Amino acid sequence: MLAIAEYVVRGALSGAIYALLAVPMSLMFVTVRTIDFAVGAYALIAAAVCWSVGGALGLAAGLGAAMACAAFMAIIFLALKRLGCEDHIIYALASFGLATALASLVLWWWGTQAFVRDAFSDPWSVGGIRLAPQGVINFALILLLVGALHLLIQHTSLGRMMRAAAANQTGAALASIPVQGIQVGTYLAGGLLGGLAGLLVLYSAGLDFTAPLGLTLSGFGAAIIFGIGSPLRGFFGGLAMGIAQALAAGYASAMVAGMVPFLFVLLVLTTSRFGEEALAGGRP
Amino acid sequence: MSFPGQRYLGPRPNTLIIAVCVLVALPVVLTRPVWTDSAVVLGVYALLGLSVGISYGQAGILTMSQGAFAAIGGYAAAILTTRFGWPPYADLLVAMALPAALAYGVARLVTRLSPLATALATLALGSVIEILIRNADALTGGYIGLAGIPSVGAINTPAGYACLAWGMIVVTVFLYENLMCSAYGRALNVLRVDQARARADGIDVPALMSAGFAVSAAVAGAAGWLYAHYISFLSPESLDTHISISALLMAVIGGAGYILGPIVGTLLFDGLTRLMPAAELQGFFYGAALIIILLAARTGILGLLAGLARRLRRPDATPAPRAANLSPQESLP
Amino acid sequence: MSRGLTATGIEVAFGGVHALRGVDVAVEPGKVAGLIGRNGSGKTTLFNCITGFVRPTAGRTTVDGVDVTSLPPDRVVKHGIARTFQTPRVDPRATVLSAVLCGFYSRVGASFVGSLLGVPGAWREEQRLHRRAEPILERLGLAELRGREVGQLSMGLIRLVEVARCLASGARFVLLDEPAAGLTAAEQERLAEQVRAVAASGVGVLIVEHNIGLVRSLCDTATALETGRVLCAGTPEAVVRDERVMRSYLGAIGDLAATEAAA
Numbered sequence: 001m002l003a004i005a006e007y008v009v010r011g012a013l014s015g016a017i018y019a020l021l022a023v024p025m026s027l028m029f030v031t032v033r034t035i036d037f038a039v040g041a042y043a044l045i046a047a048a049v050c051w052s053v054g055g056a057l058g059l060a061a062g063l064g065a066a067m068a069c070a071a072f073m074a075i076i077f078l079a080l081k082r083l084g085c086e087d088h089i090i091y092a093l094a095s096f097g098l099a100t101a102l103a104s105l106v107l108w109w110w111g112t113q114a115f116v117r118d119a120f121s122d123p124w125s126v127g128g129i130r131l132a133p134q135g136v137i138n139f140a141l142i143l144l145l146v147g148a149l150h151l152l153i154q155h156t157s158l159g160r161m162m163r164a165a166a167a168n169q170t171g172a173a174l175a176s177i178p179v180q181g182i183q184v185g186t187y188l189a190g191g192l193l194g195g196l197a198g199l200l201v202l203y204s205a206g207l208d209f210t211a212p213l214g215l216t217l218s219g220f221g222a223a224i225i226f227g228i229g230s231p232l233r234g235f236f237g238g239l240a241m242g243i244a245q246a247l248a249a250g251y252a253s254a255m256v257a258g259m260v261p262f263l264f265v266l267l268v269l270t271t272s273r274f275g276e277e278a279l280a281g282g283r284p
Numbered sequence: 285m286s287f288p289g290q291r292y293l294g295p296r297p298n299t300l301i302i303a304v305c306v307l308v309a310l311p312v313v314l315t316r317p318v319w320t321d322s323a324v325v326l327g328v329y330a331l332l333g334l335s336v337g338i339s340y341g342q343a344g345i346l347t348m349s350q351g352a353f354a355a356i357g358g359y360a361a362a363i364l365t366t367r368f369g370w371p372p373y374a375d376l377l378v379a380m381a382l383p384a385a386l387a388y389g390v391a392r393l394v395t396r397l398s399p400l401a402t403a404l405a406t407l408a409l410g411s412v413i414e415i416l417i418r419n420a421d422a423l424t425g426g427y428i429g430l431a432g433i434p435s436v437g438a439i440n441t442p443a444g445y446a447c448l449a450w451g452m453i454v455v456t457v458f459l460y461e462n463l464m465c466s467a468y469g470r471a472l473n474v475l476r477v478d479q480a481r482a483r484a485d486g487i488d489v490p491a492l493m494s495a496g497f498a499v500s501a502a503v504a505g506a507a508g509w510l511y512a513h514y515i516s517f518l519s520p521e522s523l524d525t526h527i528s529i530s531a532l533l534m535a536v537i538g539g540a541g542y543i544l545g546p547i548v549g550t551l552l553f554d555g556l557t558r559l560m561p562a563a564e565l566q567g568f569f570y571g572a573a574l575i576i577i578l579l580a581a582r583t584g585i586l587g588l589l590a591g592l593a594r595r596l597r598r599p600d601a602t603p604a605p606r607a608a609n610l611s612p613q614e615s616l617p
Numbered sequence: 618m619s620r621g622l623t624a625t626g627i628e629v630a631f632g633g634v635h636a637l638r639g640v641d642v643a644v645e646p647g648k649v650a651g652l653i654g655r656n657g658s659g660k661t662t663l664f665n666c667i668t669g670f671v672r673p674t675a676g677r678t679t680v681d682g683v684d685v686t687s688l689p690p691d692r693v694v695k696h697g698i699a700r701t702f703q704t705p706r707v708d709p710r711a712t713v714l715s716a717v718l719c720g721f722y723s724r725v726g727a728s729f730v731g732s733l734l735g736v737p738g739a740w741r742e743e744q745r746l747h748r749r750a751e752p753i754l755e756r757l758g759l760a761e762l763r764g765r766e767v768g769q770l771s772m773g774l775i776r777l778v779e780v781a782r783c784l785a786s787g788a789r790f791v792l793l794d795e796p797a798a799g800l801t802a803a804e805q806e807r808l809a810e811q812v813r814a815v816a817a818s819g820v821g822v823l824i825v826e827h828n829i830g831l832v833r834s835l836c837d838t839a840t841a842l843e844t845g846r847v848l849c850a851g852t853p854e855a856v857v858r859d860e861r862v863m864r865s866y867l868g869a870i871g872d873l874a875a876t877e878a879a880a
Contacts, residue, residue, distance in 0.1 A: 367782075458735070459733050461733065462733055462739075465743065466743060467722050467743075467746070467838035468725075470718055471722050473708050474708065474719050477707065480690075481702065482668065483669075483670070484670075484690055484694065484702070485719055485720060486689050486690075486722050486786065487691055488690075491639070495729050499733065541710070
């Protein structure tokens with residue numbers, strides 16, 4: 001019994017990272033109707049830069065680097081739009097190119113090593129369950145952040161504009177809502193949140209240059225489990241995925257645990273009606 | 285002008301072009317061992333590129349699992365020949381049928397979704413297959429891999445493999461062009477641009493998309509089969525996500541919507557990679573090239589050339605006298 | 618059983634909103650039936666319902682007595698119903714000929730694998746399709762343009778290509794959704810001529826149209842919809858002159874005219 005509790009708690013703690021990655025995914029999907037494949041790469045860049053610089057300055061440098069990459073992606077997005085590209089899969093493809101390029105840059109500069117740092121050496125023990133302190137800190141931070149974002153989206157005028165732009169882009173543009181500005185902001189938010197996720201991973205499980213695609217896909221999986229509409233649902237999706245992964249690792253094998261995010265994505269996509277409206281092709 | 289087989293090849297310009305190019309280039313390539321080896325590896329990549337062309341360029345499925353399909357084909361070949369003693373050409377059928385069946389099944393489940401969701405499903409599928417291959421030690425040899433895969437019948441020299449590889453490419457282009465010149469090929473193009481129009485035409489959209497994806501997976505499986513027999517050794521790193529990504533990028537860069545686009549992309553790209561200073565930076569150049577091509581010529585290099593040719597032919601033709609918003613997806617190659 | 622395409626008592630609800638409430642409409646072979654009504658009155662929903670894109674909550678659609686209600690769109694085509702869309706979305710690289718060939722899809726006999734392998738049967742059928750497309754192109758005056766890319770054509774010509782595509786499917790009933798929208802007067806006249814010719818060949822046409830003049834000159838019968846109900850039906854003259862239709866269709870202008878007349 002204690003074992004199950006331990007797995008669940010540990011899973012929830014590690015799932016918080018997925019929850020954090022789910023936020024930019026769902027924001028991006030709702031406001032731009034596409035996916036930023038580079039979110040995982042922002043995480044990697046942030047972790048690598050922070051690892052090299054070190055200290056509090058490292059944290060800032062890491063986030064800055066991630067934001068700079070996201071800004072670059074936003075410029076690509078704007079350029080594509082300016083060129084008359086309205087195809088969302090092309091935006092996704094471009095971000096895929098950026099993700100590949102960034103991962104390769106990290107490989108070239110830092111090599112194949114894993115980026116990991118430990119701020120705490122001894123695990124805490126709560127009611128017989130051993131907990132990694134960093135995991136608890138991550139969880140608390142992410143919970144706070146997602147809660148704040150949720151309030152921001154639901155109760156501020158910025159949030160209202162975002163939701164309006166998401167619901168009907170043309171209508172929102174006519175109501176003089178800066179749709180394009182919101183979309184660019186969403187890309188930048190992807191850099192910030194992705195970078196933050198990278199820093200938190202750096203101080204807990206660690207990551208290497210192969211991580212980005214898996215991180216992106218995990219974030220996406222977490223975002224779609226309970227419906228892609230809101231960060232709060234993404235948060236619970238992330239926890240669910242983390243717990244499933246921890247249970248799989250405990251009771252099945254490391255192989256199954258490694259497959260959990262991908263299986264979640266496949267399962268949700270094959271059973272849900274996610275994105276099915278596209279079949280009607282937006283026809284009236 | 286007339287030549288043997290004109291009735292069949294006349295309306296198949298792409299097959300004709302690739303056949304002539306291969307016949308002219310191969311004798312030259314075979315004079316140097318280094319070139320010969322490259323020709324085989326390039327052939328494998330070109331086949332994978334073609335498989336992306338069928339799936340993304342024609343059916344509109346942005347596929348990120350071609351490497352995994354190739355791995356299934358490769359492992360099917362390796363396991364059947366080394367463990368069960370199959371003759372090394374009979375396994376080609378399995379190497380193609382297995383990924384095709386898997387692709388069809390998965391596609392039936394996900395192609396009713398938006399193109400973006402389908403793309404993610406292929407990425408997840410590829411990742412799952414990769415993990416399974418790594419961990420099924422008893423079958424695939426796990427991390428160590430499988431060695432001693434026999435060569436294909438009498439073909440046991442690099443030159444032989446180069447001929448086999450490019451022969452397979454000519455045959456694939458021929459079949460691909462057959463498909464595109466048929467009602468089904470046209471229907472694939474319709475459903476890529478407008479699924480509602482496709483359904484009103486009487487097309488069973490999920491079934492046809494899945495069939496297209498299955499053909500694409502079969503071609504990828506054939507590429508894996510060729511790779512396994514040529515290298516004679518297969519490990520999880522041989523045909524992984526990295527390969528899926530490169531194949532996708534090469535196809536898009538060459539022009540995924542054009543039958544020969546992926547082959548052009550592969551040749552050009554390989555040339556560029558050889559000039560590069562560090563192997564680690566390969567991904568950087570791939571990604572940068574993809575972004576540049578998306579910005580500069582979304583329909584790929586062949587699309588760019590076709591546009592130029594059109595302008596040369598009709599210099600007075602206004603570039604776009606069509607109504608705005610006519611086809612929101614025209615950006616697809 | 619009755620000949621023709623009939624939809625009776627069609628009701629459609631999206632969530633709690635009733636888009637159609639008991640609509641009847643009939644198209645006879647060789648006749649042109651018009652469908653008018655303001656935006657949002659349910660014309661396109663009715664089209665979607667007949668062609669299987671939307672499932673009606675009540676009512677039935679029959680073609681020459683055969684029930685096609687709730688069949689998916691790709692099966693409805695096989696019963697001889699083809700349609701166009703309000704905003705044609707085309708593959709700009711496809712030629713006019715290949716766009717028309719697409720219409721044959723529901724009647725293709727060759728198998729997918731046969732086409733892939735290029736077996737002689739598939740080969741011969743492909744050539745047969747090319748031959749059969751010619752008279753359709755001729756009929757709509759598109760023969761000269763067969764090699765042009767659809768993306769290079771004017772909207773009027775694109776709509777004609779769409780009509781040709783419907784005819785290729787062997788449709789006995791063709792549903793045209795605002796085919797004259799955005800066309801020049803000359804193009805509209807040309808389209809009307811083609812539609813008349815199509816009807817004369819025995820095809821029943823159901824057409825959504827805002828241009829009252831065109832409805833008068835083209836249609837044999839007309840139905841006016843408002844907020845999902847049939848406002849009135851009959852000859853185009855009668856429908857167009859109906860006071861309720863005037864008020865609904867012309868909105869404020871109609872009211873103004875009525876007020877002026879009263880004064």
